[in-house]
Amino acid sequence: MCQEGLSRLALNSCSKQTECSLEERRMLGVAPELVDSMLESRRHPGSSLQKEFPQNEDLAKGSEPQNRLFGEVECMAQRLQAALEEIQRRAEEPQEQGEEQRKLDIALENARLEIEKLKTNLIKLKESDATDLLRSAREHNQRLNQEILALRNRVRSLDSEKKVLGEMILTSGEKVNGQHQGEVQQLRQNLHRLQILCNSAEKELRYERGRSSDFKQHNSLLQEENIKIKMELKQAQEKLLDNAREQSSLTAEWKHCQQRVKELELEGLRQAQSIKSQQNLQEKLAQEKSKAADAQEKILDLQKKLDHARQTCLSDACILHKKQLEDEIKEAKSSEYRLQQQCQEEQQRRVLLDQEINELQRQVRTLQDKEDQQEATNFQQQEALRRQLENERRKYEESVKSNQELSEKLSRSQQEKEALWKEHGRFLEQLGEHVRNYKDKHHCHKAKFQKVKDRLTHELEVRNKRIKELEDETRKLEQKIEMEKTFQGQIMTQNDILLLEKRKLLEQVTNQEDLICRNKSTISAIQSKAFLLDKENQQLQENCLRLKQHISLLERVIRSIHIRRAEETVISDNAAFEIFRKILPLQSSSFSGTGLVLSVENLQETELRKSEGAAAIPKSPEPLSCSQNSESGYINVTSLKDTYNTQGDQKPGL
Incomplete structure (x- = not known):
């Protein structure tokens, strides 16, 4: 804001100084203003180049000696112009005046064309700068909006995770x-951590909203600056008109x-006919x-060379041309x-001539005193001529x-012009620094x-x-569940x-x-065995x-794994991954199928024993076969009982 205030003060001071200079120019003579217009028209291309390339400090440094040269040339032109005015007042031939008028008309037309070109260049430059700033600001706002939407989606997903976990806790x-x-x-604990994550995400959202509001304010300030620049353009156009x-x-x-x-000049010709001197x-x-x-031809040559030097200053051979120009300027x-x-000598001669004229007039007076009676009429004519000459001298x-x-006013106006140019250069430097700072900030945001x-x-x-990994584990769990179902x-x-x-x-x-x-005795033994079988059947049931409860738990765990897999695509914190890593290995270890595999092996062993017993005693009576069957069933039940006892020991680990 301080820089904006300084820039406004500088613009106001520049506008006031320009108005003062314009009022002073209105009071100046005709010829000096024409020279100023020509010199300003030749200066403007350099200023347009400075506006188009404000960051080329080397070119700006190289243009300072050129500005000095232009100032010296302006002084020379002013002095020569003063001599030309004196010459024009005492000129005899009207043809030369007509040629000078044509030259001045051509110079005025060139100045107008250059002013129009400068207007178009200024408008294009300011419009391009304003559009570039607005485009960059809009792109930055779009990116911020996208990031805010992503954060909102993240917060929504975290809220959904909260709800799902709450439902899981209620059901469990x-x-x-x-x-x-x-x-x-x-x-x-997971809920607490998720709440912390949600709070952090909300804080990030607030921070991003604050940043977006700051960027919106910055965009509004840029738009206000654009409007001010347009108003200044209109004012400059009105001033040009x-x-x-x-x-x-x-x-x-x-x-x-x-x-x-x-x-x-006609009166001077009449006087020249009367005076031989x-x-x-x-x-x-x-x-x-x-x-x-x-001298005019030399000035035109120098101006052409200076124009050529301005064009060549932008090239690599600027130094050689500068040296040549400096030599020519010295010449x-x-x-x-x-x-x-020579002018001083001529002025001295004129003074001597004036003195001679005065002496001649004195001699005429003495002659008139002597010859008053004889040449009264001539004396009256000479008095009239003398009065005319005195009036002309006064006018001169x-x-x-x-x-x-x-000339004094011109020197003052030139000094004011130089001060304005310096202030303009400072203002351009401030603008360049402001643009650089903005670009640096933009690059930092991009890097972040x-x-x-x-x-x-990552x-x-x-x-x-x-x-x-979780999908592989779920596949293994599904295989184990299928094995349990078969068992x-x-x-x-x-x-x-x-x-x-x-x-x-x-x-x-x-x-x-x-x-x-x-x-x-055999029946009592059989009854006791049947009673034992009933108990064992109850135990089997x-x-x-x-086992059914165990399977239901496994199905719930699989569902929770699927839900958490869908949730993990949204969660961005590594702490959540560690929590699930802690939970899942415990579940996988608690629901291992080692007991089931052991029970299958025990069943296979009992079947082998059955087959061996049947081969060893094929001719035993029916009660013995019943007892053997009951014994084999008892063995199977005991093996299953052992496996389930091992699984019951593993359950408290959950």
Whole structure:
């Protein structure tokens, strides 16, 4: 804001100084303003280049000696112009005046064309700068909006995770009241951590919103600056139109002055016919005209060379041309010094001539005193001529004084111009620094966003790897669940077989009541074994229920794994991954199928024993076969009981 205030003050001071300089120019004479317009028209291309390339400090440093050279050339041109004005007042030939008028008209047209070009260049440059700033600000705002949307989606996903975890806790609390308190605590810890993550994400959202509001304010300030620049452009255009109007009025005044000069020249010719001494002066004036024409040609050559030097300053061979120009300017200075000396000598001669004229007038007075009676009429004519000459001398002295005042005003206006140019250069430097700072900040923001993108991509890769690992673990768990299901099917088939055997045994018992009476001891043993088998069947049923509960738990774990897999695509914190890593190995270890594999192996061993027993005693009676079957069933039940006891020991680990 301080820089904006300084820039506004600088612009206001520049506008005030320009208005003062314009008012002073209105009071100046005709010829000096034409020279100023020509020099300004030749200066403007350099200023347009400075506006187009404000960051080329080397070119700006190289243009400082050129500006000095231009100032020296302006001084030379002013001095030569003063000499030209004196020559024009005493000129005789109207053709030379017509040529000078044509040259001045051409110079005015060139100045107008250059002013129009400068207008177009200024408008294009300011519009391009404003559009570039607005585009960059809009792109930055779009990126910030995208990031804010991503953060909002992240917060929503975290809220959904909160809800899912709360539902999981409720369901787990309803189903498992006392057994899974450890899991509930872990889930609460996960919830607490997720709440912390949500709070951090909300803080990030607030920070990003604050940044977006700051950027919006910055964009509004840029738009206000753009509007101010447009207003300043309009003011500059109005000032240029005023300058054009002033130039037109000055041209009209110049023509009027030329007419007056012509009238004065006619009167001078009349006076030259009456005075013989003025013939020598006219010859000297002709010589001075030739010298002035030569000086004008030299000035034009120097201006052409300076224009050529300006064009070549932008190239690599700028130094050589500068040296050549400096040498030429030194020569021009020496020639100017010579011309000044010649002008001084001519002024001294004019003073001597004026003194001679005064002496002649005194002699005429003495002659008039002696010849009053004889030449009264001649004396009256001489008095009239003398009055005219005195009036002309007064006019000449007044014109000299006015020229001196105008030259002083011109020097002041040139000093003010130089001060304005310096302030303009400082303002351009401030603008360049402001643009550089803005670009540096923009690059820093880009680097930060790139770092965040890299970190997120790395986290996504880690998540994808973890998801693949979890998918592999789920496949293994599914395979184990299928094995358990097959094992349950085998157990159920064995239970059906045992029930069928029990029925057969009961039928055999009913059919062989007679044999029971004989063999009470065997029947009592069989009854005891049947009682044991009933108990073992009850135990088997209880174990089946436990297995079903175990399978339901496994299904819940698989569902939770699927849910968490979907959630892990949104979670960006590594702490959540560590929590799931802690949870999953415990579950995988708690639900291992080692006991089931052992039970399958025990069943295979019992079947082998059955086959061996059947081969060893093929001719045993029916009671013995029943006892063997009951014993084999008892062995199977005991093996299953051992496996389930091992699994029951593993359950508290959950």
